Amino acid sequence: MPVPEFDPPTAATGYSLKQREGEEGELLEISMGPHHPSTHGVFRMDVALEGERVVRLKPVFGYLHRNHEKIAEEVTWLSSMPYTDRLDYFNSMTNNWAYALSVETLAGIEPTERAEYIRVIVAELTRLLNHTCLIGFLVMDMGALGTPLMYAFREREKILDLFEALSGSRMMCNYLRFGGCRCDLPADWLTEMNRFLGEFDRFLDDYEKLLTGNEILQARTQQVGSLPAELAISAGVSGPMLRASGVGYDIRKVDRYGIYDRFDFRVPLGEVGDVYDRYMIRILEMRESLGILRQAARDLPEGPIVNSKARLRGFRPKPGEAYGRIEAPKGELGFYLISDGSPQPYRYRVRPPSLVNLTVLEDMCLGHTVADVVVILGSVDIVLGEVDR
């Protein structure tokens, strides 16, 4: 990939409107979004272009601000659980888990052993779901219209079938409860899941054969949108984006929340931090997730599904505050909760990974072409329900 002969301005130095010698033309400002086929929802970027190169990029949020946090302060603790489904609508199970974990930290409830295993299983299935679909959308943004996304959605349907058998709903599962899960696994669910894991293994091989060595994909992604590790750390980036920049920080390993200390898995790391690394990280993470799923399905103990001491109705945690976080497929998803002893939270704050990861968008895009901006945005993996809340 030839490096463009262009000295990209940085966010710190800013850009100049001075014309270069022998060049004509002026800066072009365009507004990408909120209706744009590849902004993954209603996201807007005000982009200033010099020729085809981006010299300034200003993200504009708020087109999907649904008052999640304010509504949560007016309903009971448990009533917020279905709203968390709609935060990052690809990954309802992990959203549930982050919220349940925060409330459990706040109220001092211990989930049961069996529920912990089921939580790991559904969370890792969610990770598979998120990463396959993300890669499908990412290559769609590069011009591979349809086919890879169709493969991804075929696998998504299989996972959603499992979720539907478990929780009764395809997308908005609302499955976790404080101290456990809502209901036990249906008969033969584990057999179905094991069969799915075998199929997914093969699918992943096929997917990689299609994409990883593909010349077009490499040309469009390598050395595009590099994110240095120092910037990633100082901006608070988390999840696969941070690890693609070479920082080994996975909350499953750092916090060991739930029962993640019982599983044997590796944390893949990138070197360059470009879009290709972010793509590869997700492929490798899916392979690790498959391993975790197999271990969890093997060790799943019998027992109660929900802690019998946890109260569902009239739940009033003692006054205090707590922060619970998990490694959601997109990064660190946390809930900061303050209780004043009433049936509603006093303060309810979501730490969304998508929004924080998006803050470095301008630094990654400067100096690249408009077509690359679309790819870089795709590799950040945003869901607007979570960015705007």
Next chain:
Amino acid sequence: MTEGLHGELQKHGVFTTTLEGIHNWGRRNSVWPLQFGLACCAIEMIATSMARYDLARFGAEVFRPSPRQADLMIVAGTVTKKMAPQVVRLYNQMPEPKYVIAMGACAISGGPFKQGYNVLKGIDRFLPVDVHIPGCPPRPEALLHAFMTLQRQIDRQKLTGDERPRHLRAEAPSEYPVPQFGKKDLTPGKNAAVWSPPVSTRSG
């Protein structure tokens, strides 16, 4: 032409139809939706166009990113007050004949976020909606059902006479006023030509 003659001709390989019939047949089988997702429902809309649910069976797999090339707007997701002007503007940019499906609880009424200060309580306050689908989010089957309902509506349309659809009447508007996102709220808060608050009546 009688039904008997029609059947008799068909046996001999002669197909007869009315101009209205073939016109509506052609249009209902090539409805191109606008590629336009707002929130959660958009994912189910994409799932509907994928292999398992296969919207292509109904001639609607061509999702167009430009409103100028689209016939159908699927309002898939929560319409916030910041987004509502853009939704109406996109509708205005679509050429006639055009249809609207309001997909999901949020698009038809505000849904679970109705109590929020920033959520529009139904896109039918600004646009003429042809089919409403409840659900949060509706299953892809529900979207297919809504689509078939829309096709039946198109099939019933008359080319002449008093029952002509909106796009064939000169006096009916094809564009609707775009609300402004003001300091506190959308102004105006509704389009009185398409929506009025429901009046509850008691029977008996």
